[in-house]
Amino acid sequence: MTVKDFIEKCDLKIHVEGELDREIKDCYIGDLLSWVMGRAPADSAWLTVMGNINSIAVATLADVSCIVLVESAALDDEAKAKAEMHDVTILSTDKNSYTLAVELSKLI
Secondary structure: HHHHHEEEEEEEEEEOOOOOOOOOOOEOOOHHHHHHHHHHHOOOEEEEOOOOOOHHHHHHOOOOOOOEOOOOOOOOOHHHHHHHHOOOEEEEEOOHHHHHHHHHHHHH
C-alpha cells in the first residue's frame, strides 16, 4: 500500500507532503525517540505524538515511509520546515495509535 492510499483510506490530514507513492510495509508505534530510532522498520508508518524536530531526524535515520501524529498531536513549525527540507511525509489524525494501527493492519 502507498502512503497516498493510506491517507485516503484512513482519512488522514497531510501536514507535509513528501513521497506519497512510497510503499508502507509495516507499522510502528512509539514515542521514545531513541527506542524508535533503533527499532522502527524501514518502510513503516510511524505512529507517534512527537511532532518536534527530533522526530524528523529519527524518521530519516529509520527510513520510515511517513510519520502520523495521532490524537491530534501538534507539529511544531521548526519540525515542519525540516520535514519539508528532507521530504519526510507528516500526517495526522484524531484517532489513537491502536485504532489507526488496526485499520492499517487490515490494509497492508
